[in-house]
Amino acid sequence: MESQLEELRSRALSEISSASETKELESVQIRYLGRKGRLTALVRGLGGLPEKDRPRLGRLANAAKRSVEEALRSRRAELAARKGDSPVGEGRFDVTLPGTRPRIGRLHPLTRVLDEIIEIFSSLGFTLEEGPEIESEYYNFDALNIPADHPARDMQDTLYLKNGLLLRTHTSPVQVRVMEKQPPPVRMICAGKVYRADTADASHSPMFHQIEGLMVDRGVSFTDLKGVLNLFATRCFGPRVKTRFRASFFPFTEPSAEVDISCLVCGGRGCRVCGSSGWLEILGAGMVDPEVFKAVGYDHRVYSGYAFGMGIERIAMLRHGINDIRLFFDNDLRFLRQF
Ligand SMILES: [Zn+2]
Numbered sequence: 134m135e136s137q138l139e140e141l142r143s144r145a146l147s148e149i150s151s152a153s154e155t156k157e158l159e160s161v162q163i164r165y166l167g168r169k170g171r172l173t174a175l176v177r178g179l180g181g182l183p184e185k186d187r188p189r190l191g192r193l194a195n196a197a198k199r200s201v202e203e204a205l206r207s208r209r210a211e212l213a214a215r216k217g218d219s220p221v222g223e224g225r226f227d228v229t230l231p232g233t234r235p236r237i238g239r240l241h242p243l244t245r246v247l248d249e250i251i252e253i254f255s256s257l258g259f260t261l262e263e264g265p266e267i268e269s270e271y272y273n274f275d276a277l278n279i280p281a282d283h284p285a286r287d288m289q290d291t292l293y294l295k296n297g298l299l300l301r302t303h304t305s306p307v308q309v310r311v312m313e314k315q316p317p318p319v320r321m322i323c324a325g326k327v328y329r330a331d332t333a334d335a336s337h338s339p340m341f342h343q344i345e346g347l348m349v350d351r352g353v354s355f356t357d358l359k360g361v362l363n364l365f366a367t368r369c370f371g372p373r374v375k376t377r378f379r380a381s382f383f384p385f386t387e388p389s390a391e392v393d394i395s396c397l398v399c400g401g402r403g404c405r406v407c408g409s410s411g412w413l414e415i416l417g418a419g420m421v422d423p424e425v426f427k428a429v430g431y432d433h434r435v436y437s438g439y440a441f442g443m444g445i446e447r448i449a450m451l452r453h454g455i456n457d458i459r460l461f462f463d464n465d466l467r468f469l470r471q472f
Contacts, residue, residue, distance in 0.1 A: 134175075134182070134190055141171055142197040149204045155212055162205055172198055242472040243342060243461055246449040247324055250344055253368045254322045257361065259346055262323045264307035267298050272306035277385040278424040290330035292339075300328035304343045305385060308440065311347070312429035317436045318350035324445070335457045338446070345442030349421065351435060355388070358418055358439035366394050366415070369448065375401065377412055386419025386440055397451055413451055416443035 145165045152158045165172045176194045179187060240248075251261060270281075279286060292300040307323035324344040331337040348357065359378065366376045375395040383389040393414050396407035403409040418441035423433035446458050453472070455461075460468050 134186075135193065138175060138190075138193055138197050141165065141175065142200060145172070145201045146204050149201070149208050152208060153212070155209060158205055158209055158212070165201055166198065172201065239469075239472065241461075241469065242449055242453065243445055245472065246452065247342065247344065247445050250365075250369065250445070250448070251322065251324065253365055254346060257364070259320050259322045259348075262307055262311050262321045263325065264301075264304070264310050264323060266301055266326055266328070267294065268301040268306050269298055272309050273299060273301050273303075276309040276425065276428040277305050278422050278428075279384045283384060292328050292330050302329055303327050303442065304345050305440075305442065308345070308347045309425070309429060312349070312426075312431060317431060317438075318348075319438070320348050320350075322346040333459055335459070338458050338462065340462075341458070342445035343442055344445060345440065347421070347438060347440045349426075349431065349436055349438030351437075353437045353439060355420055355439070358420070358441065361439075362392055362416070362418060362441060366392075370394055370397060370452070373400075378418075381417065381419075383417060383419055385422050385425050387422045389417065389419035392416045392418055392441075398454075415448060415451065416441055418442070 145161065148161045148164075149158065152161060162170075164170055167173065172194070176191075176198070179191055179194060182190060255261065273291075274280070274283075274286060291302050294300070304323050304325055304327060307325075308321070311321055311323075312319060322344060325342065326340055327343050328340050329337075331339050333339060346361075348361075359376075363376050366374050373395075374397070377393040377395075378390040379393065381389045381391040391414055393412035395401040396404060396411050396413050398404050398406040399411065401411040403411045407413050418439065421438040421440055426433040426436065426438075446461060449455065449461070450458065
């Protein structure tokens with residue numbers, strides 16, 4: 134009996150290890166462990182043995198069964214792994230496997246910053262206006278007090294088109310177009326792409342985005358401008374940010390100012406980002422030059438106004454600590470997914 138058991142066990146094991154398909158394993162299983170299998174029959178035959186031998190032979194029979202079952206299991210897993218199949222079984226769908234999560238799109242970081250800035254000025258009653266990216270010299274320069282011989286035309290390296298038109302170098306032409314269309318009061322912002330003949334590097338791009346604002350009415354003063362820009366700075370960069378107005382020059386505003394905020398990195402103590410000054414320049418602004426009002430037919434003795442403009446990329450770079458403007462336009466998903 135004992136030798137019979139051992140012989141069956143070793144034969145089963147060798148058949149299992151030489152099986153090269155799961156079908157073969159199944160027939161081995163049926164041959165030895167099935168209802169009419171050889172091992173099963175042998176175990177059934179234990180009942181007819183003398184009572185003193187039964188417990189010992191019972192244990193041996195169970196051990197033989199277990200070792201055959203175990204060999205079947207591991208050989209089945211081996212064959213499944215070789216096929217690249219899951220051990221659950223052929224042609225079956227394993228609902229416990231992790232799925233592929235669909236990637237959800239998101240807005241570009243520039244769009245998000247732009248939307249936020251538009252929201253701030255909309256809440257102050259500024260309307261959103263649009264204008265063409267291809268402009269004439271008149272709207273881009275002349276109407277903004279930048280005549281042909283003005284050095285400002287050299288300051289901005291302009292991309293001219295063959296037909297005498299040009300790609301706008303700032304969003305200011307939109308202000309002129311709006312003022313031509315409607316009498317004061319005007320309270321508007323406009324945003325969009327602008328173009329310069331710049332070579333792309335970490336801080337320059339031949340195409341970037343601007344947003345600018347214009348307010349014209351009776352009695353508008355520099356104090357109003359400061360109030361609006363201070364409010365903008367705290368809403369955009371946080372309540373603790375301070376502003377500083379430095380005298381500057383733009384052809385279309387007089388007086389003009391460049392506006393700084395206290396450094397977002399060091400809080401004003403001075404660091405590498407702010408060049409140890411404690412301040413970061415964010416925009417240009419000023420009172421609208423009377424020459425601009427003359428060009429659109431507004432009476433500069435009755436009306437006054439302020440204008441301001443800023444680069445969206447610069448604001449986004451400061452807010453998110455981005456050190457290369459080209460990252461916005463490379464469309465590298467590793468960058469874009471961080472926002
Ligand atoms: Zn700093």
